[in-house]
Amino acid sequence: MLKLHDELIEELAKSLMEQNYNPVVVTNHRLYARRFLDYLAERGMPVTMVTPAQVDQYFRHAVRCFQDRYGRPPSSRWHRLPHTAIGRLLRLAQGTWPPEIEIEPGAMLRRAICHDYGNWMRDERGLSDATIDARLREARRFLDWYFGRSGADDLSAMAVRDIDHYMDMRAIGLRRISLAGSAAWLRSLLRYLHQSGRVPTDLSAQVISPMLYAYENVPSILERGQIEMVLEATGRDRSPRGLRDNAILQMLAIYGLREGEICNLRLDDIDWRADSLRIRHTKTNACSYMPLLTPVGDALLDYLRLGRPQVDCREIFLRSFAPYTRMKNLYGMVDGRLAAAGVTPVGKRGPHIFRHARAVELLRASVPQKIIGDVLGHRSTESTNAYLKLATEDLRAVALDVPGSEVLS
Incomplete structure (x- = not known):
């Protein structure tokens, strides 16, 4: 057993060093x-048979050993690294960890429906992975609620x-725009359930969503001076993380790319000879x-x-700590860089x-709306119209002649 344990530890160390x-x-x-x-050896427990309870x-x-040694309980974060190390060790020993839970028949049905629904959205509707993931989240929530109720x-x-x-339940704690999105995703699921024969009646038309008004909310925006402050502050950071964040912020500021378009950018998307950048619109x-x-x-x-x-990963922007996998979101990085710049x-x-x-900069530069849509990767001009409401200062500069307002001499 001791030899097996030594081999597992060496395999664990080798795996970490390779990453x-x-x-x-x-x-x-x-x-x-x-x-x-x-601990397992003292109790005669084989590592290949360890359970989550053990x-x-x-x-x-x-924890008891820690208290006996230091006279106090450990902090709430004390077990995080040991738990991670033990999880990796058990994955090497057992193949999968944590072990798969036996799925009840109802859960198997829900999983099958979501699997088929995802394939339908991808193959029949041609939707993007991000859209499919969002709709599947709503589908799982609805199916769990329906079968459980x-x-x-x-x-x-x-x-x-x-x-x-279900919609009454979803309305609790959601803003109107979020509830409208949930309603749209539920309609999509109900249309699929009817088309696939799982529901005899098409109930999609019965989903009532809140009324939304065109351009009722003005999105957040940065002024050019604020953007320059963020870029200048980030550019002074010459650490590996600073160099990565500066490149990302430059792409956000100059091209106005979506988060996923930057995270999915690969090394072969850059043509250095032609000074060209290929963007996959999410x-x-x-x-x-x-x-x-x-x-x-x-x-x-x-x-x-x-x-x-x-590393061998082909995505350009990677995590700054091991394992060096591609970045999956930029919110925390952007929020931190804004705070560091005092913006x-x-x-x-x-x-x-x-x-x-x-988008507002291009509008103020009198760039045609169609070109703005092409730069931002919009499929229709309606998507670009949403940005028109952001140029409020430009609208204030517009003066209209009021009939009958001439001063009579």
């Missing part, structure tokens, strides 16, 4: 894994009253080509040469405010 983890992290993982395996038992034992084993008895009760699945402008190109070169980890926008503070700002 470019810091040597200190690797050493800590070895230490926590050794303590756990020693892992919980180990941590209760470890009705106790039925199929959808044949679904009625209008069920739709009304909402339309279409590709467009942008000129690789000097500020963006310089920032990308600095990051690729001096800041990006040397406090009104409303939301995510990456989309740079997109709004870029």
